[in-house]
Amino acid sequence: MKQVKYINISKGIGILLVVLGHQPINSEMFRFIYSFHMAFFFILFGFLFKAHNKNIKSYLTGKALFLVGTYIIASIWSVVFFVLVGVIKEGGVSANELLMKAFDYLLGSAHSGSLTPNGPIWFLLAYFLYIAYFQLIYFLNEKVGKWSHIVFIPPLFILLNNSYFLPFSLNATILAIPFFYIGVLYKRLLATYPLNSFVLVVLTFTFLIIFYFLFNIGNSYDISVSQVGSYWDFILLGGLFFLPILLFSFFLEDTLLGNLLEFIGERTIGILCYHIIFITGVSFAISKVFGFEYYTLRESMIYILLVVTTYPFILVFILNQKWLGNFFILNQKWLGKFFRKT
Template identity: 30%
Template sequence: MVGILERGQSKSNRIAYIDAAKGIGILLMILGHTGMYGLPVVMHKMIYSFHMPMFFIISGFLFNTKKYENVAFSKFIKREFIKYIIPYFVFAFINLVLCILFDLYNGGLSISVITEDLLKYIPGILYCYADIDHMPNCSPIWFLMCLFLSRIVYFCIKKYLKKGSNFICLIFPVISYILSAFVPFILPFRIATVPCSVAFMALGNIIKNHKILEKSKLWYACVAIAGLVVSCFNIDDVGLSESTYSKPLYFIMFLFTSVLVSYSIMLIVSRAAFLQNKFFVFLGSTSITAIGYNYFLRTFTGELYYFIPFISSIPMNWMTSFVLTVLFTVLLCLLSRKKLFKIPLCGKFS
């Protein structure tokens, strides 16, 4: 029987089912961000209980230890900086400009509007907050900063500890919990989130190294049901982005759900050929664009909706917001494939 990796491998050396899983994650991110339009609380809790951890698990799954064995630390940092930090600042700058233009449109042409936005958002960008009060409508890009730091930490652990390094990383969520529970302010650059994210990366690497997906039976994916049920009982919000891990029990429930559901989605997608379709794979392969402009597109489609004849009198709901945001996300992702739009839509200069 052809192995999962062989069956899902594309000519560009990308793994189709992994891109498809990322694509599903992007759709869940978009759906989870429709809360302002009435997304049911239960759905919000379920999505937030695993969708961002899944991206870190996938990152760990794709982390090639042998590839980096002889790579110098400085070279690795430079590579990761270009890959994640430059896009972070490109997205932040463009969203800041869009935010200023939007505020000028609503508040009138005024230097004070520009000054207020600059003073409000530039510190937030440099600090890497994960909320719209400090970021220019681009809060999801916290993920890029966090992934950059998480990959550096994970690189060092794999390079210098080697044997047993993955299993050592699995205790790192304790560090995140301590930082969140006992530091009375949000740390810069998502530092409190990094240890937990490194643990998720290690888990993804374990799944790959031990060929857990290949060895698993499809019905094992039923554990996702247990994870989602548990998430419904988590009465407090536990968000990876805010590092608000609440009480120990709820934090453990969050970890439990993240692992079970992420594993189940990866397992199902790896076995179900129909889920490895061009749409999911495309979204997954252009996920950085979707993350960079998700909030802007949500706002833009929310405003655009009320210019549509005949339906503008009907209040926007979460389903409409989801569909419109997905449509415009696909459009942006298609444009990101064009050389002309590589810099603004992907943050890439080459």
């Protein structure tokens, strides 16, 4: 499905925030980014949602092959990177360490840093389960009515009151479910008012003011490890910041910055899966070639700015080379030969 330009620009903004959030930034900047950046992608799914009731089996199979298949490929490269880091830092890794790391990626949960050195790939599993859940809910909606939409309440209540860590990042999937309905509400809102309307501009500034006061409650957030503050403030923060990102993206449509953000916004999966490995590897090489201390280099604000503004574009350029990219990301064009395009 071809998306309007401002959607891809907004995805570009979102993925740059993901990259920035994985740099050694100060705690308040970290807390700010994590209060809404992953929520944005979950809300965007609800905003763009289309039920595939007539071809649900082939649709979900295609999504599973792409997202879970890419997770498997990224996990293999993550284990390879884990071994390389072990060789450089410790002279090697034991067979037991290697097996445990492989098991961590098989389990697919980011809790306790289990997916180190490439934690962000938790999103691929959580997002697939999120997609599958809502496609099945809307399929059931035709059979049993709107009651199908409340089935998430018991598991959500259990998660909020207990410390259960589920495999395949299912915790994040369940905690993100309310974001879908926020996305649906935004879809209805934008069907009534265009993005550049006075109403939405005023609403955006109102949301930013409310966001400011909620954020200053002081809670910390990271949905990948079920750290969601008091939860409902986390849901509100994500929902409140979605509209400002969309509006900003809309006004960037005819600018060079908008074109650059669109470029990476169309390739968010590759950046998500490999930016940590790429940035760590390049930074290590630079530190060795130019004689910099690695951690001093990584913590430099100038270098962080360089990383966020250039490295994602270089990574996308590399992954766009067909002879190379197919080793890292499952080819959607190949899948499209067998499954209906979405």
